[in-house]
Amino acid sequence: METTYTIWKNETIHTIEEKTASFTEALHKKAETDYLKRLLEKMATHASSSEALHDFQEQMDVLVLAIPTVAGFSDKQLRRDFMKKKSKIKNTATIKHKLVHKGYYMSIWMALGMAFGMPWGVAFGNIALGLPIGLAVGLAIGTSLDSKAAKEGRVV
Structure with missing residues (x-):
């Protein structure tokens, strides 16, 4: 029907x-x-x-x-x-409907991870170390949120 x-x-x-x-x-x-x-x-x-x-x-x-x-x-x-x-x-x-494109959360969290990693790198005296750590953390969080959205069927 x-x-x-x-x-x-x-x-x-x-x-x-x-x-x-x-x-x-x-x-x-x-x-x-x-x-x-x-x-x-x-x-x-x-x-x-x-x-x-x-x-x-x-x-x-x-x-x-x-x-x-x-x-x-x-x-x-x-x-x-x-x-x-x-x-x-x-x-x-x-x-409104929580429908996202593939890689949506990864792109957001990668940028946020780098933004938060830079001050941590400055605090520990080495920006070059804080940036990749923040990037890795952001990628991990974004990838897990993307896979959760895919399991829920919210990826367009």
Whole structure:
């Protein structure tokens, strides 16, 4: 039995594929079409409420309409508008629904580890020692959080 979300999701994926059929591989990466399709699949199970799912559907409809053509990517304003809408929907997925991309926590904790490692290196008299230790600690924490997110099925 298909739900209304499933029907909408299939139509949206089809629309994305139609609008991006003439894209090169570089444009597909820039538009993140694969990410958007995976996000549509994940939202069916990770939406916190039907109201949140409806808000997501509205945001995605606006984003799909804003996908520029191959020629449209050369227009700075169209490209900027699309990228802003894509960024907004990615932030919504991350903040409201806890859906993250692969390596999300590792990238955050690696930077935090280096930031905390530097003062420890200064305190012990050797910055060159504190930086890699902080990096290693940040990588360990980030990797464990990424694997936890993968086990919970929150990686898009």
